[in-house]
Amino acid sequence: MLKDSMLKINEPMSKHCSLRSGGATSEFFQPTNIDELSEFLKNNKKPVLLVGLGSNLLVRDRGFKGVTIHTKNLKELSISKSLIESGAGTSLAKLSRFALAQLKYGAEFLSAIPGTVGGALAMNAGAFGSEVWEYVSSVKTMSLSGELQNRTPKDYEISYRSTLHRFKNEFFVSATFDFNLEKQNDNVGELLQKRNSTQPIGLPSCGSVFKNPKNHYAAQLIEDSGLKGFCVGGACVSEKHANYIINQDNASAMDIENLITHIQETIKLKHNIALETEIIII
Template sequence: MIIFENHVMKNHSNMKVGGVAKRFIYIEDKNELKEVFDKYENIFLIGNGTNTLIDDEELDITFVSLKKLDKVEEVAEGLVRVEAGLDFNKLISFMNLNNYTGLENLAGIPGSVGGLVYMNGGAYGSEIFDCIKEIEIFDDNHEIRTLKRDEVGFSYRHTEIQAKKWVIISATFEFKRGFDLQKVIEIQALRESKQPLDKPNLGSTFKNPSGDFSARLISEAGLKGTKIGGAQVSEKHPNFIVNDGTATFKDILNILATVKSTIKEKYNIQLEEEIIILKNKSR
């Protein structure tokens, strides 16, 4: 493993906001997880930081990264084992090269495989659990186990992995043949046309409430373009909060609170964040 003390976290979040962490650890072998979790407290497992908002004060947190666990391999016909640290779009490329289909609708999501499995990430009617056969985890008893898909509780943007604070080591996917390259091209073009990818952001900020869309509610409430400090509700996609380069953690928290209170007042709907928010204990 590789350990950095007093590590600056700003560049570990797509929002480009973050303070100094107590330590940052790169895991190089899955068996190192037990040593780390036995030795340290207040651990947070970070993926690509594409949906994680990090406090910009001093952080009494040990961050653990599995980015160096990034192997992808075909273990049998249609079965592909992928380590958690692999960038998800490298899995899409692997599927293209090997003519596998099933996750094309998720193309372009800027996260790690482990991060998407952790929250059952998805897009355009598909979820990553649609193709999962089993997952390998480091559990709350500090043991490595393999669980079949039907042994894991999951729903829209949620898994029991979150509640039990398990660490995803790898996932085995079951694919069929027939990669849809045209679908991937269309999805990526759609993302580029509708999402503010030119500014720091954390993707979709709020979960869609039952039977509706957060983006529609935010837009109809007149919140598009609302700005607090350096944080802004995107003009391009109202369910994205963007950073103009000067946003503080407090700016972003304030704009989240403004959106939630406005939607609650206008529609009596309580929006729930899809992003992960890491606060300093003093907040």
Template sequence: MINVLKHSEPMASHCSLRAGGMAQDLFMPESIQTLAQFLQSNTKPVLLLGLGSNLLVRDSGFDGVVIKLTQLKSLHISQTHITAEAGVTLAKLSRFAQEKNLYGAEFLSAIPGTIGGALAMNAGAFGSEFWQFVKCVNTMNTSGEVFQRQPADFDIGYRQATPTHSHEFFISAELVFNQKPSNQNIQQLLQKRNNTQPIGLPSCGSVFKNPAKHYAAELIEKSQLKGFCIGGACVSNKHANFIINHQHASAADIENLILHIQQTVKSNFDIDLETELKII
């Protein structure tokens, strides 16, 4: 592994929606140590990135350095505790836990993202959420200093983990899983996901959070928006809470479609849809 530093890098290449403007710089550190060294001398605004499966960078791009953490991917186990760096994919963590006869991580196999992203948004699926397995985390600030934080240091809720300390990002987590077998099966969960979601097409997963007592997909479908397109961006015909980059959509196409969905659902049901997707 080597550190990678690129200039004028299209974010469409690094986000699962396959859209977005240029980043001034892109840095891919090979280790936490080299990341700390880089930040100690960096003066530009910073944007953290994993697999980019929950991110849209506007067409105007990002005037700073995007730090992509996918090379930070070490996994260690000690009894029931797994320590994972921020760039480890959730699918890899799920398989690793299964191989070590630890249970509870099965749901992660169906979420396209990394540990860092799962921590930042309290990723969840099939009735489970990521932070229910977190013992502690390591964070780094934009000056390259490392801290250990506890779950109590965050306001953790549905699709959010808001830190009480600002300007820090996740670099690793210590996770505790169960020794008692669960009733969830990775293959069955993946099959369920493949049957209900437009897998293999450029999307960001669920675009909107589910409002209280409602499902976003149902509200969008009842608004007759399945298959509706703006430019190259379309609401999936398979799952209405997915937007597909159907034909070289711009970030503006996607953002305009999001806005149209929000306005339509608001006028039909008087419900405000909040995005899971982060727009930069």
């Protein structure tokens, strides 16, 4: 039986999204393990939203009419036969450190990405020329009715910042990685130094807001359009990195979404390029 204390009602999503903005979710459930999650889903009839670190997510001000499932406790890490298995709630920085401690090379770039394994799999997260699915050996998924499945990369259509599922209504609960490079691809300290010098770390943001269009950089297009520092309400384009939006002064989700739209319209007008968002808006 699930404890009532595990289920919160009308939980503000601003507490669980790195932009520190957004409405409430009708129900908020944080399972301690996969079995609890499965049991919950077998009895659930409401729409489901999966959240890890909430670093790529904006919930509109009117909130989410359903149950938000927080994966932060699904963070087991183990190594067997040189393959690393990680729960979906493990932070990418922690996975990167674990791999390095096991002398497994290739995961260094993950140290610079805010987010969890589940979110990284869902959007094929990447940085510094590497992408997470390059190293995936297999994944475990769960259906919305609580059934576990084993899947391989062949079951997905993987492209730049996109993971298309062949099987609908499944989400990632863990992944097995083969970090198989012969030596370190990157120096983690240098990557973090580079990130900290070019990105507004420590301020409420969601990381990169827009995907890079083919042969262009979103940040450069936004900067060339004179939008650095431009604000809508409490939401502002970062002065440090133009592809970041900062919640500078209690921005509402609508402030942030209106700023995103303004940037897209400006880039379309000035450069005739349609900017696609990386951020998921619920």
